[in-house]
Amino acid sequence: MPQNSATFKQKIALFVRKFCVSAFVVFSFAAYVIHERTTNVGTRSDTVPFPGVINPTPPANSDAGQPPVVVITQVPSSSVNNIRQSPAATRAAPATVTPKPAAIAGSQYHDGTYTGSLANAHFGWVQVQTTIQNGQIANVQFLQYPSDRRTSQRINQYAAPLLTQEAIQAQSANVNIISGATLTSRAFTESLQSALSNAKA
Amino acid sequence: MKETRLLMGMPVTVEIVDAHATQHDLDCVYGYFEYVDAKFSTYKEASEISQINRGQLAIGQASDDMQLIFALADLTRQETDGYFDIQRNGYIDPSGLVKGWAIYNAAQLLRQRGFSNFYVDAGGDIQIAGHNAEGKRWRVGIRNPFNIHEIVKVLELTDCGVATSGTSIRGQHIYNPKQPDQLLESIVSLTVIGPNIYEADRFATAAFAMGTEGIWFIEQLEGFEGYMINKEGIATLTSNFGEFVAHD
Numbered sequence: 001m002p003q004n005s006a007t008f009k010q011k012i013a014l015f016v017r018k019f020c021v022s023a024f025v026v027f028s029f030a031a032y033v034i035h036e037r038t039t040n041v042g043t044r045s046d047t048v049p050f051p052g053v054i055n056p057t058p059p060a061n062s063d064a065g066q067p068p069v070v071v072i073t074q075v076p077s078s079s080v081n082n083i084r085q086s087p088a089a090t091r092a093a094p095a096t097v098t099p100k101p102a103a104i105a106g107s108q109y110h111d112g113t114y115t116g117s118l119a120n121a122h123f124g125w126v127q128v129q130t131t132i133q134n135g136q137i138a139n140v141q142f143l144q145y146p147s148d149r150r151t152s153q154r155i156n157q158y159a160a161p162l163l164t165q166e167a168i169q170a171q172s173a174n175v176n177i178i179s180g181a182t183l184t185s186r187a188f189t190e191s192l193q194s195a196l197s198n199a200k201a
Numbered sequence: 202m203k204e205t206r207l208l209m210g211m212p213v214t215v216e217i218v219d220a221h222a223t224q225h226d227l228d229c230v231y232g233y234f235e236y237v238d239a240k241f242s243t244y245k246e247a248s249e250i251s252q253i254n255r256g257q258l259a260i261g262q263a264s265d266d267m268q269l270i271f272a273l274a275d276l277t278r279q280e281t282d283g284y285f286d287i288q289r290n291g292y293i294d295p296s297g298l299v300k301g302w303a304i305y306n307a308a309q310l311l312r313q314r315g316f317s318n319f320y321v322d323a324g325g326d327i328q329i330a331g332h333n334a335e336g337k338r339w340r341v342g343i344r345n346p347f348n349i350h351e352i353v354k355v356l357e358l359t360d361c362g363v364a365t366s367g368t369s370i371r372g373q374h375i376y377n378p379k380q381p382d383q384l385l386e387s388i389v390s391l392t393v394i395g396p397n398i399y400e401a402d403r404f405a406t407a408a409f410a411m412g413t414e415g416i417w418f419i420e421q422l423e424g425f426e427g428y429m430i431n432k433e434g435i436a437t438l439t440s441n442f443g444e445f446v447a448h449d
Binding site for chain 2: 018021022024025026028029030033136137138139140163164165166167168169170171173174175176177178179180181192193196
C-alpha cells in the first residue's frame with residue numbers, strides 16, 4: 001500500500017509538472033499569435049473575423065473569466081514588421097493539455113550500423129541505414145533514393161527579371177545542420193523502422 | 202548535448218550548446234514532440250486528428266490544442282489566398298502547420314529553461330537560437346533536391362527559423378489546393394528564412410503550392426527571404442537572401 005501511494009504521488013507530481021510546462025508553452029504560443037496580430041499594422045487589405053469555433057463561452061460559474069493577454073518576451077524579435085491584417089483582438093481558450101510521459105530512448109537499441117529493407121515510394125525505392133551510438137540514433141543515411149531528374153545547365157527561359165537566378169552548385173563546405181524537403185514519406189519511415197528493428201534484435 | 206530520435210515520421214534532432222544542458226532537458230523536448238505526434242499524426246489510428254477524420258469527433262468538441270491548430274490553419278489559409286489549406290476532399294491533414302508550431306514550442310521550452318544557443322530540427326525544418334559550439338552563427342546547408350547527399354547553399358543563421366518545402370520524391374504530400382488533381386512539377390524546393398520556424402514553415406508550405414510564383418510571395422512578405430529551385434536546377438533568390446549566405 002505505501003508503495004502504491006508513493007508511486008501515485010510521483011505520478012501526480014509528474015503529471016502536474018508536465019501539465020504546467022505544456023500549458024505554459026501552448027498558452028504562450030496562443031498569446032504570441034494574439035500579440036503579433038494586435039501589435040503589427042498590416043498592409044494587406046482583407047480583414048477577416050477570427051473563427052468563432054475556438055472561443056468557447058466561459059463556464060457560467062467561472063471566476064477566471066477571460067484569460068489575460070500576456071505579452072511574450074521570449075518571441076525572437078524581428079527588426080522588420082511582418083505583413084499582417086489586424087482584426088479585432090480575440091482570445092484563445094486556455095490550453096488544457098495532457099501530454100504523454102516521455103519515453104526514454106536509448107535502452108532498446110544496440111550500437112552499430114543497421115540497414116533497413118527496401119520500401120516502395122511509388123516512384124522508386126527507398127532504403128535507409130542508421131547508426132546507433134550509445135544506444136541512440138547517431139545518424140540516418142539514404143542508401144537508395146528515387147531520382148528521375150537530371151541537373152540541367154540550361155537557363156530557364158521564363159526568368160523573373162528582378163530576382164537573381166543562379167544554377168545550383170554542390171558546396172563542399174562543412175555545415176552544422178541541413179535543411180531539406182521533409183522526408184516524411186511512408187517509405188522512408190518504413191525503411192527506418194526496419195533498420196531500427198534490426199538494431200533491437 | 203545533441204540527440205536524434207525518430208518522431209512524427211522524421212528524424213528530430215536537438216542540439217544544445219549551453220553548458221548546463223542535461224539529458225532531462227532533451228527528454229522534456231522529446232516528450233513534447235511525442236505528445237504532438239500522438240495527437241496530430243494521421244498515421245496513428247488513435248490520434249485525435251484521426252478521430253476527427255473518421256467523423257467520431259467534432260472540432261467543437263476537440264482539445265484546445267486541436268482547436269488552436271484549426272484556427273491557425275484558417276488564418277494562414279486566408280493570409281495565403283487559399284494556397285495553404287489543411288483540408289482536401291473532406292480529409293484534414295494539419296501536418297504542414299503542426300510541424301513548425303511544434304518545433305517553435307519546443308524551442309520555447311528550451312528558452313524557458315534558460316538556453317539561448319541551440320537548434321531544434323524536425324525533418325529539415327529548423328528553429329535556430331544563438332550560436333554554435335564555435336561561437337559563430339549556425340551553418341545551415343540547403344540540401345540538393347536532385348542529390349540528397351549534396352548541399353547547394355550554405356547559410357549562416359541566428360535566432361530565426363528556416364524551412365524547406367519540396368518534393369524530392371515526385372508527387373509527395375504538397376499539392377496546389379486550387380488545382381488538387383495536378384501534380385506540382387515546376388519547382389522542386391523552396392527554402393524560406395523567417396523570424397521563427399512557425400512562420401517560415403507555414404509560408405514555405407503555402408509558397409511552394411504556388412509554383413514558380415511562390416518566390417514572389419516570399420519576396421513581398423516583409424521579414425522573409427527565400428531560395429527556390431526549379432526542376433531545371435535553376436535557383437531564384439529573394440532580394441536580400443544573400444545576407445544569409447556564408448562567404449567562405
